[in-house]
Amino acid sequence: MLNKIVLLGFALCASYTLPAQSKLPLPTKNQLAWQQTETNGFVHFGANNPAAFKNAYFDAKQIVRTMKEAGFKIVVFTAKHHAGFCLWPSKYTDNTIASSGERNGNRDLVREMADACKEYGMGLGLYLSPWDGHEPTYGTPAYNDFYKNQLRELLSNYGPLAEVWFDGYKGPNAKPMDYDWQGYFKIVRELQPNAVIFSDIGPDVRWVGNERGNASETSWSTISVGTMLPGKAKPAYLNTGDAGGEKWMASETDVSIRPGWFYNPAQDAQIKTGKDLMNIYYQSVGRNSVLLLNVPPNRYGVISDADRQSLMDFKSIREETFKTNLAKGAAPDQLTDNNLASSLTINEGASKEISFSQPVQFDRVMLQENIADGQRQVAGKLEYWDGQQWQLISQLSTIGYKRLLKVKPVSTQKVRYTVVQAKLPVELAEIGFYKASSRE
Numbered sequence: 001m002l003n004k005i006v007l008l009g010f011a012l013c014a015s016y017t018l019p020a021q022s023k024l025p026l027p028t029k030n031q032l033a034w035q036q037t038e039t040n041g042f043v044h045f046g047a048n049n050p051a052a053f054k055n056a057y058f059d060a061k062q063i064v065r066t067m068k069e070a071g072f073k074i075v076v077f078t079a080k081h082h083a084g085f086c087l088w089p090s091k092y093t094d095n096t097i098a099s100s101g102e103r104n105g106n107r108d109l110v111r112e113m114a115d116a117c118k119e120y121g122m123g124l125g126l127y128l129s130p131w132d133g134h135e136p137t138y139g140t141p142a143y144n145d146f147y148k149n150q151l152r153e154l155l156s157n158y159g160p161l162a163e164v165w166f167d168g169y170k171g172p173n174a175k176p177m178d179y180d181w182q183g184y185f186k187i188v189r190e191l192q193p194n195a196v197i198f199s200d201i202g203p204d205v206r207w208v209g210n211e212r213g214n215a216s217e218t219s220w221s222t223i224s225v226g227t228m229l230p231g232k233a234k235p236a237y238l239n240t241g242d243a244g245g246e247k248w249m250a251s252e253t254d255v256s257i258r259p260g261w262f263y264n265p266a267q268d269a270q271i272k273t274g275k276d277l278m279n280i281y282y283q284s285v286g287r288n289s290v291l292l293l294n295v296p297p298n299r300y301g302v303i304s305d306a307d308r309q310s311l312m313d314f315k316s317i318r319e320e321t322f323k324t325n326l327a328k329g330a331a332p333d334q335l336t337d338n339n340l341a342s343s344l345t346i347n348e349g350a351s352k353e354i355s356f357s358q359p360v361q362f363d364r365v366m367l368q369e370n371i372a373d374g375q376r377q378v379a380g381k382l383e384y385w386d387g388q389q390w391q392l393i394s395q396l397s398t399i400g401y402k403r404l405l406k407v408k409p410v411s412t413q414k415v416r417y418t419v420v421q422a423k424l425p426v427e428l429a430e431i432g433f434y435k436a437s438s439r440e
Contacts, residue, residue: 009164024374024423025222030370031204034163034196035250035401037073037123040284043113044261045301048083049134050099058104058301060112061119066303067295068120070311071318076125076292077113079154082171084134088127091364092149114158123162126154130179130230131170132146135432139175148180148187164188166199168231181230200233201225202249206385208289209239213255213280215287215321216240218397221250221375243340243378243423250401255296257307263296271306274313278440281318286404290373313439320437327433328362343370343427351418352428359413365394365405366432367417368434375400378421382407385414406436 027035048054065198067427078396080086088110090201091097099102110126110137117124128151137143155161170177181199188197196204206223218243228234238251257277258267271387272280277293286290295311298304365382369375377399383390392403393415415433419426 003037009209024376025246026374027221027248027371028204030194030196031248031250033310034205035371036288037162037290038076038402039070039072039207039281039291040076040123040125040163041067041072042076042078042127042256042292043297044078044081044294045263045297046078046081046083046085046087048085048099048396049095049315050085050097053085053097054100054102054104056100056104057108058107058112058297060116061304063297064113064116064120064122066308067309068122069315071315072122072293074125074164075113075164076115076122076127077110078127079110080127080128080132080150082129082131082133082169084129084132086150088154090150090153091136092146098183110158111156111415114125118159124158124259125163125165126158126161126418127165128154129167130184131167131174131177133171135173139146139177141178143177144180145184148183149221151184151187152191155188161180161192161195163205164192164195164197165198166230168200168233169228170231179230181250189243192259198252199230200238201228202247203291204249205236205252206241206249207233207238208251208253208284209233209235209237210280211255211289214239214283215251215253215255217287219288220245220249220398220399221248221288221371221400223247224247252292253280253289254292255280255284256296257310258294258296261294261296263298263304265299268304268306271310274310274315274317275316275440277310278317278321280407281314282404285402288398288400288402312357317437317439319438321364322366322432322434325366325432325434326356326362327354327431329357343373343429344428345425346417346419348419348422349417353414353416354431355414356412359411361409361411362433362435363407363409364434364436365407366430366434367396367399367403367405368401369399370427370429371401373427375425376421376423377426378423380420380426381418383416384410384412384416385416388411395420399428 086096198205200207224243382393
């Protein structure tokens with residue numbers, strides 16, 4: 001049981017200057033709900049034209065069920081990729097599944113994914129590539145109308161969406177095209193008000209700046225968009241965010257379980273293992289980001305056994321590591337109940353000391369801020385008592401929604417967390433100490 005929580009204060013040499021705005025940027029209800037999903041799935045599937053797709057297989061239930069079993073909360077489905085082939089029967093082009101004939105001529109894969117997500121209690125996200133290598137109007141103002149019409153089809157006919165994904169990428173040989181980004185975003189707000197909008201620079205969720213699965217150790221949920229546009233943003237800036245940023249826009253870490261985004265049998269021996277995925281988890285979710293893991297269905301339209309095994313290993317390793325919070329019974333209830341709104345305030349320069357009734361051994365640490373009131377910590381440190389003096393476990397910068405630390409094994413009866421530097425008093429929502437799975 002908890003013996004004592006002691007507040008300790010000391011002077012700092014450095015200080016943090018608040019941004020120009022009168023208060024910190026805060027997440028919207030949708031942004032907050034999205035960040036708490038933590039791990040989501042990405043599905044790239046399809047062919048480049050109707051003829052190539054006419055005999056393709058696709059099993060939405062198997063795909064979504066697998067994602068559900070892996071612990072994901074949202075599945076983002078690629079309704080149209082850069083080649084312009086639509087996996088729903090769009091009435092604005094003939095480059096769709098409806099023109100494929102054979103077994104697929106009467107199918108609508110977006111509908112099948114929507115139905116499967118509803119059946120398994122998963123959120124549905126949709127990806128509609130702005131770059132379209134097939135559409136003749138691409139490169140002209142008329143294309144914006146074409147794209148908006150397709151966007152309206154997707155946002156009007158498949159039920160509530162959790163996320164709408166805009167890719168700013170254009171190939172080196174793509175025609176110049178001025179996208180009406182604000183017009184696109186307006187349609188989402190009108191037709192899917194509860195969905196978060198992803199692009200390089202939001203407006204709700206930003207890109208993490210790379211496709212390797214790495215958020216920065218300093219990871220702010222705020223940025224200033226300035227003159228940046230999707231496809232024309234600064235990756236290094238997006239990776240760290242901006243302590244003085246004007247807008248709340250946490251990052252999403254998109255990475256594929258394979259080297260490519262679409263299934264390729266030549267990559268069957270290059271699947272990331274459960275251990276690999278766990279490391280990505282630490283570097284994404286554990287650094288104040290959300291993990292969007294792409295798992296492409298194979299040529300039979302299902303997630304292959306090897307990919308599925310990696311997903312299940314990832315889930316079991318994650319559950320083994322974070323099953324038992326050693327702080328339970330040794331910290332205030334509000335720090336171990338996984339309730340972001342129930343927090344303990346620590347002023348800059350102050351510490352919270354946690355004593356255990358008997359020694360505990362841990363090598364993983366979890367910290368969370370109550371981000372509903374903004375992201376506040378600039379720097380902190382964690383120490384343990386060795387029986388004679390305090391020893392450093394880890395120094396860190398930001399926390400945000402979640403910060404996970406891999407530390408050297410510690411055995412102690414007392415730890416101390418210090419807020420070294422902060423914008424405002426830090427609202428620590430949860431703290432956890434864990435012993436890593438032997439499979440990590």
